[in-house]
Amino acid sequence: MPITDHQEQKPVKLRARNLDFSYGDKKVLDGISMDIFAEQATAIIGPSGCGKSTFLKCFNRIHEVSSEVRVAGDLEIDGVDIFRGGIHEVELRRRVGMVFQKPNPFPKSIYENVVFGPKLFGVRDRDILDGIAEESLRKAALWDEVKDRLKESAMSMSGGQQQRLCIARALAVNPEVLLMDEPCSALDPIATAKIEELIFELKKEFTVLMVTHNMQQAARVSDYTAFFWLGRLIEMGPTERIFTNPRDRMTEDYISGRFG
Amino acid sequence: MNLMQKPRMRMKPQALARWTDRIMRCVLWVIAIGFIAVLLIFVGAILKQGWPVLNLGFFTKMPESLDAGGGIKPELFNSIYLVALSLAVSLPTGIGAGIYLAEYAGQGRVLRFFRLCIETLAGTPSIVLALFGMIVFVQTLGWSFSLRAGAMTLALLNIPVITRVTEMSLRSVPPDLKEASYGLGATKLQTILKVLLPYSATGILTGVVLAAGRAFGESAILVFTAGTNVSSRFPDFRLTAPGESLAVHLWYVTSDGTLPDAREIAAGTAAAMILVLLILNLGVRFIDYRIRKRTR
Ligand SMILES: Nc1ncnc2c1ncn2[C@@H]1O[C@H](COP(=O)(O)OP(=O)(O)O)[C@@H](O)[C@H]1O
Numbered sequence A: 001m002p003i004t005d006h007q008e009q010k011p012v013k014l015r016a017r018n019l020d021f022s023y024g025d026k027k028v029l030d031g032i033s034m035d036i037f038a039e040q041a042t043a044i045i046g047p048s049g050c051g052k053s054t055f056l057k058c059f060n061r062i063h064e065v066s067s068e069v070r071v072a073g074d075l076e077i078d079g080v081d082i083f084r085g086g087i088h089e090v091e092l093r094r095r096v097g098m099v100f101q102k103p104n105p106f107p108k109s110i111y112e113n114v115v116f117g118p119k120l121f122g123v124r125d126r127d128i129l130d131g132i133a134e135e136s137l138r139k140a141a142l143w144d145e146v147k148d149r150l151k152e153s154a155m156s157m158s159g160g161q162q163q164r165l166c167i168a169r170a171l172a173v174n175p176e177v178l179l180m181d182e183p184c185s186a187l188d189p190i191a192t193a194k195i196e197e198l199i200f201e202l203k204k205e206f207t208v209l210m211v212t213h214n215m216q217q218a219a220r221v222s223d224y225t226a227f228f229w230l231g232r233l234i235e236m237g238p239t240e241r242i243f244t245n246p247r248d249r250m251t252e253d254y255i256s257g258r259f260g
Numbered sequence B: 001m002n003l004m005q006k007p008r009m010r011m012k013p014q015a016l017a018r019w020t021d022r023i024m025r026c027v028l029w030v031i032a033i034g035f036i037a038v039l040l041i042f043v044g045a046i047l048k049q050g051w052p053v054l055n056l057g058f059f060t061k062m063p064e065s066l067d068a069g070g071g072i073k074p075e076l077f078n079s080i081y082l083v084a085l086s087l088a089v090s091l092p093t094g095i096g097a098g099i100y101l102a103e104y105a106g107q108g109r110v111l112r113f114f115r116l117c118i119e120t121l122a123g124t125p126s127i128v129l130a131l132f133g134m135i136v137f138v139q140t141l142g143w144s145f146s147l148r149a150g151a152m153t154l155a156l157l158n159i160p161v162i163t164r165v166t167e168m169s170l171r172s173v174p175p176d177l178k179e180a181s182y183g184l185g186a187t188k189l190q191t192i193l194k195v196l197l198p199y200s201a202t203g204i205l206t207g208v209v210l211a212a213g214r215a216f217g218e219s220a221i222l223v224f225t226a227g228t229n230v231s232s233r234f235p236d237f238r239l240t241a242p243g244e245s246l247a248v249h250l251w252y253v254t255s256d257g258t259l260p261d262a263r264e265i266a267a268g269t270a271a272a273m274i275l276v277l278l279i280l281n282l283g284v285r286f287i288d289y290r291i292r293k294r295t296r
Protein backbone atom coordinates (compact mmCIF):
# COMPACT_ATOMS: atom_id res chain seq x y z
CA MET A 1 0.00 0.00 0.00
CA PRO A 2 1.10 3.55 -0.64
CA ILE A 3 2.27 5.39 2.42
CA THR A 4 -0.43 8.02 2.60
CA ASP A 5 -3.45 9.15 4.53
CA HIS A 6 -5.72 10.71 1.96
CA GLN A 7 -9.44 11.05 2.21
CA GLU A 8 -9.72 12.19 -1.34
CA GLN A 9 -12.87 12.32 -3.41
CA LYS A 10 -10.98 12.77 -6.65
CA PRO A 11 -10.09 9.74 -8.78
CA VAL A 12 -6.55 8.41 -8.94
CA LYS A 13 -4.94 9.67 -12.13
CA LEU A 14 -1.46 8.20 -11.87
CA ARG A 15 -0.54 5.17 -9.85
CA ALA A 16 2.85 3.65 -9.07
CA ARG A 17 3.21 0.23 -7.49
CA ASN A 18 6.52 -1.21 -6.34
CA LEU A 19 8.37 0.79 -8.92
CA ASP A 20 12.08 -0.03 -9.22
CA PHE A 21 14.20 1.95 -11.62
CA SER A 22 17.83 1.73 -12.70
CA TYR A 23 20.07 3.60 -15.11
CA GLY A 24 22.14 0.68 -16.37
CA ASP A 25 23.26 -1.02 -13.16
CA LYS A 26 22.68 1.98 -10.96
CA LYS A 27 19.50 1.59 -8.95
CA VAL A 28 17.79 4.93 -8.46
CA LEU A 29 14.23 4.17 -7.34
CA ASP A 30 13.39 1.41 -4.91
CA GLY A 31 9.87 0.08 -4.52
CA ILE A 32 7.89 3.30 -4.90
CA SER A 33 4.13 3.02 -4.43
CA MET A 34 2.16 6.21 -4.74
CA ASP A 35 -1.22 7.54 -5.89
CA ILE A 36 -1.54 10.88 -7.63
CA PHE A 37 -5.02 12.36 -7.72
CA ALA A 38 -6.68 14.05 -10.64
CA GLU A 39 -6.96 17.83 -10.55
CA GLN A 40 -4.64 18.16 -7.61
CA ALA A 41 -1.10 19.39 -7.35
CA THR A 42 1.28 16.89 -5.84
CA ALA A 43 4.76 18.03 -4.87
CA ILE A 44 7.78 15.80 -4.47
CA ILE A 45 10.46 17.03 -2.11
CA GLY A 46 13.72 15.52 -1.00
CA PRO A 47 17.49 16.01 -1.14
CA SER A 48 19.33 16.21 -4.47
CA GLY A 49 19.97 12.93 -6.19
CA CYS A 50 17.21 11.05 -4.37
CA GLY A 51 15.43 10.24 -7.63
CA LYS A 52 12.71 12.91 -7.79
CA SER A 53 13.32 13.84 -11.42
CA THR A 54 13.67 10.22 -12.39
CA PHE A 55 10.33 9.35 -10.81
CA LEU A 56 8.65 12.23 -12.60
CA LYS A 57 10.07 11.28 -15.98
CA CYS A 58 8.86 7.70 -15.64
CA PHE A 59 5.34 8.94 -16.27
CA ASN A 60 6.09 10.05 -19.79
CA ARG A 61 9.09 7.80 -20.42
CA ILE A 62 11.18 10.73 -21.58
CA HIS A 63 14.45 9.40 -20.13
CA GLU A 64 14.22 6.44 -22.50
CA VAL A 65 15.14 8.82 -25.30
CA SER A 66 18.72 9.27 -24.14
CA SER A 67 19.54 6.70 -21.47
CA GLU A 68 19.66 2.97 -21.01
CA VAL A 69 17.07 2.31 -18.31
CA ARG A 70 15.51 -0.68 -16.53
CA VAL A 71 12.11 -0.52 -14.92
CA ALA A 72 10.26 -3.04 -12.79
CA GLY A 73 6.87 -2.69 -11.12
CA ASP A 74 3.71 -1.03 -12.35
CA LEU A 75 2.86 2.46 -13.49
CA GLU A 76 -0.67 3.30 -14.47
CA ILE A 77 -2.50 6.22 -16.00
CA ASP A 78 -6.27 6.05 -15.53
CA GLY A 79 -5.84 2.42 -14.53
CA VAL A 80 -4.03 1.43 -17.74
CA ASP A 81 -0.49 0.14 -17.48
CA ILE A 82 1.96 2.59 -19.06
CA PHE A 83 4.48 -0.05 -20.11
CA ARG A 84 2.31 -3.03 -20.95
CA GLY A 85 -1.11 -1.52 -21.51
CA GLY A 86 -0.62 -0.85 -25.19
CA ILE A 87 -0.15 2.91 -24.87
CA HIS A 88 2.45 4.04 -27.37
CA GLU A 89 5.03 6.35 -25.81
CA VAL A 90 4.21 9.06 -28.34
CA GLU A 91 0.57 8.97 -27.25
CA LEU A 92 1.62 8.85 -23.61
CA ARG A 93 3.70 12.01 -24.02
CA ARG A 94 0.74 13.79 -25.53
CA ARG A 95 -1.34 12.94 -22.51
CA VAL A 96 1.42 13.61 -20.00
CA GLY A 97 3.13 16.92 -20.76
CA MET A 98 6.39 17.98 -19.22
CA VAL A 99 7.99 21.25 -18.17
CA PHE A 100 11.70 20.99 -17.57
CA GLN A 101 13.96 22.47 -14.94
CA LYS A 102 15.70 24.78 -17.37
CA PRO A 103 13.43 26.62 -19.82
CA ASN A 104 14.04 24.98 -23.19
CA PRO A 105 12.17 26.86 -25.91
CA PHE A 106 13.00 25.99 -29.50
CA PRO A 107 15.06 28.58 -31.36
CA LYS A 108 11.96 29.54 -33.32
CA SER A 109 9.37 32.28 -32.99
CA ILE A 110 7.10 32.47 -29.96
CA TYR A 111 4.17 31.43 -32.12
CA GLU A 112 6.01 28.47 -33.67
CA ASN A 113 6.94 27.24 -30.22
CA VAL A 114 3.35 27.12 -29.05
CA VAL A 115 1.93 25.45 -32.16
CA PHE A 116 4.79 22.95 -32.43
CA GLY A 117 2.77 20.16 -30.79
CA PRO A 118 -0.53 20.69 -32.65
CA LYS A 119 1.36 20.84 -35.95
CA LEU A 120 2.95 17.48 -35.17
CA PHE A 121 -0.49 15.97 -34.97
CA GLY A 122 -1.43 17.35 -38.34
CA VAL A 123 -3.32 20.54 -37.48
CA ARG A 124 -2.72 22.76 -40.51
CA ASP A 125 -5.60 25.21 -40.45
CA ARG A 126 -4.24 28.65 -39.68
CA ASP A 127 -7.30 29.82 -37.74
CA ILE A 128 -7.33 26.74 -35.54
CA LEU A 129 -3.61 27.11 -34.84
CA ASP A 130 -4.06 30.80 -34.02
CA GLY A 131 -6.85 29.88 -31.64
CA ILE A 132 -4.78 27.21 -29.91
CA ALA A 133 -1.86 29.61 -29.60
CA GLU A 134 -3.95 32.32 -27.99
CA GLU A 135 -5.74 29.96 -25.63
CA SER A 136 -2.52 28.28 -24.50
CA LEU A 137 -0.70 31.56 -24.02
CA ARG A 138 -3.63 32.90 -22.00
CA LYS A 139 -3.66 29.83 -19.78
CA ALA A 140 0.06 30.28 -19.23
CA ALA A 141 -0.57 33.94 -18.26
CA LEU A 142 1.70 35.12 -21.04
CA TRP A 143 -0.71 36.37 -23.70
CA ASP A 144 -0.79 40.01 -22.69
CA GLU A 145 2.98 40.22 -22.64
CA VAL A 146 3.57 38.66 -26.05
CA LYS A 147 0.47 39.16 -28.15
CA ASP A 148 2.15 41.88 -30.21
CA ARG A 149 5.39 40.03 -30.75
CA LEU A 150 4.36 36.49 -31.59
CA LYS A 151 6.70 36.45 -34.59
CA GLU A 152 9.74 37.34 -32.51
CA SER A 153 12.24 34.71 -31.48
CA ALA A 154 11.55 32.94 -28.21
CA MET A 155 15.23 33.38 -27.39
CA SER A 156 14.64 37.10 -26.93
CA MET A 157 12.36 36.53 -23.92
CA SER A 158 13.36 36.63 -20.26
CA GLY A 159 13.89 33.36 -18.38
CA GLY A 160 10.53 33.58 -16.63
CA GLN A 161 8.73 34.28 -19.89
CA GLN A 162 10.54 31.39 -21.54
CA GLN A 163 9.41 29.05 -18.80
CA ARG A 164 5.81 30.20 -19.17
CA LEU A 165 6.19 29.75 -22.92
CA CYS A 166 7.27 26.17 -22.26
CA ILE A 167 4.17 25.72 -20.13
CA ALA A 168 2.02 27.17 -22.92
CA ARG A 169 3.71 24.87 -25.40
CA ALA A 170 2.93 21.87 -23.20
CA LEU A 171 -0.68 23.00 -22.74
CA ALA A 172 -1.17 23.41 -26.49
CA VAL A 173 -1.31 19.65 -26.99
CA ASN A 174 -4.09 19.52 -24.42
CA PRO A 175 -2.52 17.09 -21.94
CA GLU A 176 -4.23 15.50 -18.96
CA VAL A 177 -1.22 15.59 -16.68
CA LEU A 178 1.51 18.19 -16.34
CA LEU A 179 4.87 17.10 -14.97
CA MET A 180 7.02 19.94 -13.73
CA ASP A 181 10.60 19.36 -12.70
CA GLU A 182 11.69 22.23 -10.47
CA PRO A 183 10.08 24.69 -12.87
CA CYS A 184 11.24 27.73 -10.94
CA SER A 185 14.76 26.80 -9.98
CA ALA A 186 16.29 28.93 -12.76
CA LEU A 187 14.02 31.93 -12.15
CA ASP A 188 14.03 35.06 -10.05
CA PRO A 189 11.49 35.54 -7.22
CA ILE A 190 9.01 37.57 -9.29
CA ALA A 191 8.96 35.05 -12.11
CA THR A 192 8.70 32.29 -9.52
CA ALA A 193 5.65 33.91 -7.96
CA LYS A 194 4.02 34.12 -11.40
CA ILE A 195 4.63 30.44 -12.10
CA GLU A 196 3.32 29.46 -8.67
CA GLU A 197 0.15 31.41 -9.27
CA LEU A 198 -0.13 29.69 -12.60
CA ILE A 199 0.23 26.22 -11.10
CA PHE A 200 -2.54 27.14 -8.70
CA GLU A 201 -4.79 27.86 -11.68
CA LEU A 202 -3.66 24.90 -13.75
CA LYS A 203 -4.40 22.30 -11.16
CA LYS A 204 -8.10 23.10 -11.46
CA GLU A 205 -8.00 21.60 -14.91
CA PHE A 206 -4.98 19.32 -15.00
CA THR A 207 -3.25 16.86 -12.74
CA VAL A 208 -0.01 18.49 -11.69
CA LEU A 209 2.94 16.50 -10.44
CA MET A 210 5.90 18.68 -9.58
CA VAL A 211 9.33 18.41 -8.09
CA THR A 212 10.53 21.25 -5.98
CA HIS A 213 13.61 22.06 -4.01
CA ASN A 214 11.81 24.73 -2.16
CA MET A 215 9.67 23.64 0.75
CA GLN A 216 7.78 26.90 1.01
CA GLN A 217 6.84 26.42 -2.59
CA ALA A 218 5.53 22.93 -1.92
CA ALA A 219 3.57 24.30 1.02
CA ARG A 220 2.14 27.16 -1.03
CA VAL A 221 0.99 25.41 -4.17
CA SER A 222 0.53 21.71 -3.57
CA ASP A 223 -2.35 19.69 -2.13
CA TYR A 224 -0.23 16.64 -1.50
CA THR A 225 3.43 16.33 -0.66
CA ALA A 226 5.66 13.29 -1.00
CA PHE A 227 9.06 13.07 0.65
CA PHE A 228 11.72 11.02 -1.16
CA TRP A 229 14.96 9.90 0.34
CA LEU A 230 17.62 7.79 -1.38
CA GLY A 231 15.24 6.46 -3.96
CA ARG A 232 12.48 5.60 -1.52
CA LEU A 233 9.18 7.22 -0.75
CA ILE A 234 9.36 7.92 2.96
CA GLU A 235 6.04 9.62 3.49
CA MET A 236 3.20 11.10 1.55
CA GLY A 237 0.09 12.94 2.65
CA PRO A 238 -1.91 16.15 2.46
CA THR A 239 0.56 18.99 2.33
CA GLU A 240 -0.69 20.70 5.45
CA ARG A 241 -0.43 17.54 7.51
CA ILE A 242 3.06 16.72 6.19
CA PHE A 243 4.32 20.15 7.16
CA THR A 244 2.58 20.44 10.52
CA ASN A 245 2.55 16.89 11.73
CA PRO A 246 4.98 14.59 9.89
CA ARG A 247 4.76 10.99 11.02
CA ASP A 248 8.21 9.93 10.00
CA ARG A 249 11.24 11.14 11.89
CA MET A 250 13.18 11.65 8.64
CA THR A 251 10.45 13.79 7.10
CA GLU A 252 10.44 15.93 10.21
CA ASP A 253 14.21 16.34 10.14
CA TYR A 254 14.15 17.25 6.46
CA ILE A 255 11.37 19.81 6.57
CA SER A 256 12.80 21.43 9.65
CA GLY A 257 16.12 21.75 7.80
CA ARG A 258 18.14 19.38 9.93
CA PHE A 259 19.58 17.65 6.86
CA GLY A 260 19.52 17.76 3.06
CA MET B 1 59.84 35.95 11.09
CA ASN B 2 58.16 38.90 9.51
CA LEU B 3 55.06 37.67 7.72
CA MET B 4 54.53 41.01 6.04
CA GLN B 5 57.76 40.72 4.10
CA LYS B 6 57.14 39.74 0.51
CA PRO B 7 59.58 38.15 -1.87
CA ARG B 8 61.00 40.79 -4.21
CA MET B 9 60.26 41.04 -7.92
CA ARG B 10 57.00 39.21 -7.62
CA MET B 11 54.00 40.58 -9.55
CA LYS B 12 50.60 40.68 -7.98
CA PRO B 13 48.39 37.94 -9.40
CA GLN B 14 45.96 40.39 -11.01
CA ALA B 15 48.77 42.25 -12.73
CA LEU B 16 50.22 39.00 -13.96
CA ALA B 17 46.86 37.93 -15.32
CA ARG B 18 46.41 41.27 -17.02
CA TRP B 19 49.81 41.03 -18.67
CA THR B 20 49.36 37.47 -19.91
CA ASP B 21 45.99 38.53 -21.25
CA ARG B 22 47.51 41.47 -23.14
CA ILE B 23 50.38 39.44 -24.52
CA MET B 24 48.11 36.63 -25.67
CA ARG B 25 45.83 39.11 -27.33
CA CYS B 26 48.75 40.65 -29.22
CA VAL B 27 50.02 37.25 -30.34
CA LEU B 28 46.60 36.25 -31.61
CA TRP B 29 46.18 39.55 -33.42
CA VAL B 30 49.53 39.12 -35.15
CA ILE B 31 48.62 35.60 -36.23
CA ALA B 32 45.23 36.71 -37.52
CA ILE B 33 46.64 39.68 -39.41
CA GLY B 34 49.38 37.45 -40.82
CA PHE B 35 46.80 35.06 -42.19
CA ILE B 36 44.74 37.81 -43.72
CA ALA B 37 47.84 39.36 -45.28
CA VAL B 38 48.96 36.09 -46.85
CA LEU B 39 45.49 35.53 -48.22
CA LEU B 40 45.21 39.05 -49.62
CA ILE B 41 48.64 38.90 -51.26
CA PHE B 42 47.86 35.51 -52.76
CA VAL B 43 44.40 36.38 -54.07
CA GLY B 44 45.62 39.82 -55.14
CA ALA B 45 48.47 38.35 -57.20
CA ILE B 46 46.15 35.91 -58.97
CA LEU B 47 43.52 38.52 -59.70
CA LYS B 48 46.14 41.02 -60.85
CA GLN B 49 47.64 38.61 -63.35
CA GLY B 50 44.28 37.41 -64.54
CA TRP B 51 42.52 40.77 -64.68
CA PRO B 52 43.70 41.85 -68.20
CA VAL B 53 42.42 38.56 -69.61
CA LEU B 54 39.03 38.70 -67.91
CA ASN B 55 36.80 40.31 -70.50
CA LEU B 56 33.41 39.25 -71.73
CA GLY B 57 34.91 37.32 -74.63
CA PHE B 58 36.95 35.17 -72.29
CA PHE B 59 33.79 33.95 -70.60
CA THR B 60 31.74 33.52 -73.76
CA LYS B 61 34.18 31.94 -76.24
CA MET B 62 35.02 28.30 -76.75
CA PRO B 63 38.63 27.34 -75.94
CA GLU B 64 41.21 27.14 -78.68
CA SER B 65 43.64 24.28 -78.91
CA LEU B 66 46.33 25.80 -81.16
CA ASP B 67 45.63 29.53 -81.54
CA ALA B 68 45.65 32.40 -79.10
CA GLY B 69 42.49 34.12 -77.84
CA GLY B 70 40.40 31.15 -76.65
CA GLY B 71 37.80 31.37 -73.91
CA ILE B 72 36.57 29.23 -71.03
CA LYS B 73 32.81 29.15 -71.56
CA PRO B 74 32.33 25.34 -71.52
CA GLU B 75 34.84 24.81 -68.71
CA LEU B 76 33.07 27.30 -66.49
CA PHE B 77 29.78 25.57 -67.25
CA ASN B 78 31.26 22.11 -66.64
CA SER B 79 32.81 23.14 -63.31
CA ILE B 80 29.52 24.39 -61.93
CA TYR B 81 27.54 21.54 -63.45
CA LEU B 82 29.94 18.93 -62.04
CA VAL B 83 29.71 20.38 -58.55
CA ALA B 84 25.91 20.45 -58.78
CA LEU B 85 25.74 16.88 -60.06
CA SER B 86 28.13 15.59 -57.41
CA LEU B 87 26.16 17.36 -54.67
CA ALA B 88 22.97 15.81 -56.02
CA VAL B 89 24.53 12.47 -55.10
CA SER B 90 26.62 13.36 -52.06
CA LEU B 91 24.10 15.56 -50.21
CA PRO B 92 21.34 12.95 -49.76
CA THR B 93 23.85 10.18 -49.16
CA GLY B 94 26.06 12.13 -46.77
CA ILE B 95 23.25 13.76 -44.82
CA GLY B 96 21.41 10.45 -44.64
CA ALA B 97 24.51 8.65 -43.37
CA GLY B 98 25.17 11.45 -40.87
CA ILE B 99 21.62 11.24 -39.52
CA TYR B 100 21.95 7.49 -39.26
CA LEU B 101 25.22 7.70 -37.33
CA ALA B 102 24.02 10.42 -34.99
CA GLU B 103 20.50 9.22 -34.26
CA TYR B 104 19.90 5.62 -35.22
CA ALA B 105 23.15 3.68 -35.01
CA GLY B 106 23.96 1.67 -31.91
CA GLN B 107 27.41 0.49 -30.93
CA GLY B 108 27.68 -2.76 -32.91
CA ARG B 109 30.47 -4.27 -34.93
CA VAL B 110 28.83 -3.47 -38.27
CA LEU B 111 28.69 0.11 -37.20
CA ARG B 112 32.38 0.23 -36.31
CA PHE B 113 33.11 -1.17 -39.74
CA PHE B 114 30.89 1.48 -41.34
CA ARG B 115 32.72 4.23 -39.46
CA LEU B 116 36.05 2.78 -40.49
CA CYS B 117 34.93 2.89 -44.12
CA ILE B 118 33.95 6.54 -43.83
CA GLU B 119 37.22 7.46 -42.12
CA THR B 120 39.22 5.61 -44.75
CA LEU B 121 37.32 7.23 -47.58
CA ALA B 122 37.88 10.63 -45.93
CA GLY B 123 41.61 10.01 -45.75
CA THR B 124 42.04 8.65 -49.27
CA PRO B 125 44.34 10.85 -51.39
CA SER B 126 42.45 12.27 -54.32
CA ILE B 127 44.81 10.70 -56.87
CA VAL B 128 43.86 7.27 -55.51
CA LEU B 129 40.17 8.15 -55.79
CA ALA B 130 40.90 9.36 -59.31
CA LEU B 131 42.34 6.03 -60.37
CA PHE B 132 39.54 4.19 -58.59
CA GLY B 133 36.97 6.30 -60.42
CA MET B 134 38.68 5.71 -63.72
CA ILE B 135 38.80 1.93 -63.25
CA VAL B 136 35.24 1.61 -61.94
CA PHE B 137 33.23 4.25 -63.79
CA VAL B 138 35.25 4.99 -66.92
CA GLN B 139 36.43 1.49 -67.73
CA THR B 140 34.37 -1.19 -65.96
CA LEU B 141 31.01 0.53 -66.34
CA GLY B 142 32.09 1.87 -69.72
CA TRP B 143 31.05 5.45 -69.01
CA SER B 144 34.19 6.83 -70.75
CA PHE B 145 35.56 10.26 -69.73
CA SER B 146 32.29 11.97 -68.97
CA LEU B 147 30.44 14.31 -66.65
CA ARG B 148 28.77 11.37 -64.90
CA ALA B 149 32.06 9.59 -64.19
CA GLY B 150 33.55 12.84 -62.88
CA ALA B 151 30.52 13.73 -60.77
CA MET B 152 30.29 10.28 -59.19
CA THR B 153 33.96 10.29 -58.23
CA LEU B 154 33.65 13.82 -56.83
CA ALA B 155 30.69 12.56 -54.81
CA LEU B 156 32.92 9.86 -53.31
CA LEU B 157 35.34 12.60 -52.33
CA ASN B 158 32.61 14.59 -50.61
CA ILE B 159 30.37 12.01 -49.00
CA PRO B 160 32.66 11.48 -45.98
CA VAL B 161 32.98 15.23 -45.37
CA ILE B 162 29.23 15.76 -45.50
CA THR B 163 28.55 12.67 -43.40
CA ARG B 164 30.92 13.80 -40.71
CA VAL B 165 29.78 17.39 -40.56
CA THR B 166 26.13 16.27 -40.43
CA GLU B 167 26.82 13.84 -37.61
CA MET B 168 28.79 16.43 -35.65
CA SER B 169 26.18 19.13 -36.12
CA LEU B 170 23.36 16.82 -35.04
CA ARG B 171 25.30 15.71 -31.98
CA SER B 172 25.89 19.30 -30.98
CA VAL B 173 22.17 20.02 -30.65
CA PRO B 174 21.48 20.60 -26.93
CA PRO B 175 19.82 17.53 -25.42
CA ASP B 176 17.14 19.64 -23.75
CA LEU B 177 15.79 20.64 -27.17
CA LYS B 178 15.52 16.99 -28.09
CA GLU B 179 13.73 16.28 -24.83
CA ALA B 180 11.39 19.18 -25.46
CA SER B 181 10.44 17.74 -28.83
CA TYR B 182 9.94 14.18 -27.61
CA GLY B 183 8.13 15.54 -24.58
CA LEU B 184 5.51 17.09 -26.85
CA GLY B 185 4.82 13.74 -28.46
CA ALA B 186 7.08 14.03 -31.49
CA THR B 187 8.31 10.85 -33.12
CA LYS B 188 11.97 10.36 -33.83
CA LEU B 189 11.56 11.31 -37.48
CA GLN B 190 9.59 14.44 -36.57
CA THR B 191 12.25 15.39 -34.05
CA ILE B 192 14.97 15.00 -36.65
CA LEU B 193 13.13 16.93 -39.34
CA LYS B 194 11.65 19.73 -37.24
CA VAL B 195 14.20 20.30 -34.50
CA LEU B 196 17.55 18.67 -35.14
CA LEU B 197 18.05 19.48 -38.82
CA PRO B 198 16.88 23.11 -38.64
CA TYR B 199 19.11 23.64 -35.62
CA SER B 200 22.12 22.12 -37.38
CA ALA B 201 21.41 23.78 -40.73
CA THR B 202 24.20 26.35 -40.51
CA GLY B 203 26.74 23.75 -39.44
CA ILE B 204 25.79 21.42 -42.25
CA LEU B 205 25.74 24.30 -44.71
CA THR B 206 29.32 25.21 -43.77
CA GLY B 207 30.39 21.64 -44.45
CA VAL B 208 28.59 21.58 -47.77
CA VAL B 209 30.30 24.80 -48.85
CA LEU B 210 33.68 23.35 -47.98
CA ALA B 211 32.82 20.22 -49.93
CA ALA B 212 31.55 22.20 -52.91
CA GLY B 213 34.67 24.39 -52.90
CA ARG B 214 36.88 21.34 -52.80
CA ALA B 215 34.99 19.73 -55.66
CA PHE B 216 35.19 22.96 -57.63
CA GLY B 217 38.96 23.14 -57.27
CA GLU B 218 39.64 19.44 -57.67
CA SER B 219 41.80 18.54 -60.65
CA ALA B 220 43.41 15.10 -60.23
CA ILE B 221 40.09 13.28 -59.97
CA LEU B 222 38.59 15.03 -62.96
CA VAL B 223 41.60 14.56 -65.24
CA PHE B 224 41.11 10.81 -64.90
CA THR B 225 37.31 10.67 -64.94
CA ALA B 226 35.81 13.69 -66.72
CA GLY B 227 38.70 14.09 -69.13
CA THR B 228 40.43 17.03 -70.76
CA ASN B 229 37.97 17.65 -73.57
CA VAL B 230 34.82 19.67 -73.83
CA SER B 231 31.72 19.01 -75.89
CA SER B 232 31.35 20.94 -79.13
CA ARG B 233 27.76 21.77 -78.13
CA PHE B 234 26.90 24.40 -75.59
CA PRO B 235 25.35 24.06 -73.12
CA ASP B 236 25.65 20.30 -73.07
CA PHE B 237 23.66 18.88 -70.17
CA ARG B 238 24.06 15.25 -71.24
CA LEU B 239 25.70 13.23 -68.49
CA THR B 240 27.71 11.36 -71.09
CA ALA B 241 29.36 14.50 -72.47
CA PRO B 242 33.08 15.01 -71.88
CA GLY B 243 33.53 17.33 -68.91
CA GLU B 244 36.75 19.29 -68.67
CA SER B 245 36.51 21.68 -65.75
CA LEU B 246 38.27 24.98 -65.03
CA ALA B 247 40.84 23.41 -62.73
CA VAL B 248 41.64 20.72 -65.28
CA HIS B 249 41.83 23.33 -68.05
CA LEU B 250 44.30 25.32 -65.97
CA TRP B 251 46.48 22.27 -65.52
CA TYR B 252 46.11 21.19 -69.13
CA VAL B 253 47.03 24.46 -70.84
CA THR B 254 50.10 24.94 -68.68
CA SER B 255 51.42 21.42 -69.06
CA ASP B 256 50.49 20.82 -72.70
CA GLY B 257 52.32 23.79 -74.14
CA THR B 258 50.71 24.05 -77.57
CA LEU B 259 48.90 27.31 -76.88
CA PRO B 260 50.83 30.50 -77.66
CA ASP B 261 48.93 32.37 -74.93
CA ALA B 262 48.94 29.54 -72.34
CA ARG B 263 50.22 31.86 -69.63
CA GLU B 264 47.43 34.37 -70.12
CA ILE B 265 44.73 31.70 -70.39
CA ALA B 266 46.02 30.07 -67.20
CA ALA B 267 46.09 33.39 -65.34
CA GLY B 268 42.57 34.21 -66.53
CA THR B 269 41.27 30.78 -65.59
CA ALA B 270 42.77 30.99 -62.11
CA ALA B 271 41.27 34.42 -61.56
CA ALA B 272 37.89 33.21 -62.79
CA MET B 273 38.00 30.32 -60.31
CA ILE B 274 38.83 32.65 -57.45
CA LEU B 275 35.93 34.89 -58.45
CA VAL B 276 33.46 32.00 -58.57
CA LEU B 277 34.59 30.81 -55.13
CA LEU B 278 34.21 34.32 -53.74
CA ILE B 279 30.70 34.59 -55.13
CA LEU B 280 29.83 31.12 -53.78
CA ASN B 281 31.05 32.02 -50.30
CA LEU B 282 29.33 35.38 -50.21
CA GLY B 283 26.10 33.77 -51.40
CA VAL B 284 26.26 31.15 -48.69
CA ARG B 285 27.10 33.70 -45.99
CA PHE B 286 23.97 35.52 -47.05
CA ILE B 287 21.79 32.41 -46.87
CA ASP B 288 23.33 31.56 -43.50
CA TYR B 289 22.56 35.05 -42.26
CA ARG B 290 18.95 34.66 -43.35
CA ILE B 291 18.61 31.32 -41.58
CA ARG B 292 20.12 32.67 -38.39
CA LYS B 293 17.92 35.72 -38.46
CA ARG B 294 14.87 33.56 -38.80
CA THR B 295 15.70 31.08 -36.02
CA ARG B 296 17.83 32.69 -33.32
N1 LIG C 1 20.66 9.77 -17.32
C1 LIG C 1 21.20 9.26 -16.21
N2 LIG C 1 22.09 8.24 -16.28
C2 LIG C 1 22.65 7.74 -15.17
N3 LIG C 1 22.39 8.15 -13.93
C3 LIG C 1 21.51 9.16 -13.77
C4 LIG C 1 20.87 9.76 -14.91
N4 LIG C 1 20.05 10.74 -14.45
C5 LIG C 1 20.16 10.74 -13.10
N5 LIG C 1 21.03 9.78 -12.68
C6 LIG C 1 21.37 9.47 -11.30
O1 LIG C 1 20.21 9.04 -10.65
C7 LIG C 1 20.12 9.57 -9.35
C8 LIG C 1 18.80 10.30 -9.17
O2 LIG C 1 18.81 11.42 -10.01
P1 LIG C 1 17.59 12.43 -10.14
O3 LIG C 1 16.37 11.64 -10.41
O4 LIG C 1 17.96 13.45 -11.12
O5 LIG C 1 17.54 13.04 -8.67
P2 LIG C 1 16.87 14.37 -8.15
O6 LIG C 1 16.00 14.93 -9.21
O7 LIG C 1 16.12 13.96 -6.93
O8 LIG C 1 17.98 15.30 -7.79
C9 LIG C 1 21.33 10.45 -9.15
O9 LIG C 1 22.28 9.73 -8.40
C10 LIG C 1 21.82 10.70 -10.54
O10 LIG C 1 23.21 10.80 -10.53
Ligand SMILES: [Mg+2]
Pocket (backbone or CB within 6 Å): A052, A053, A054, A181, A211
Ligand atom coordinates in the same frame (compact mmCIF):
# COMPACT_ATOMS: atom_id res chain seq x y z
MG1 LIG D 1 16.19 16.72 -10.35
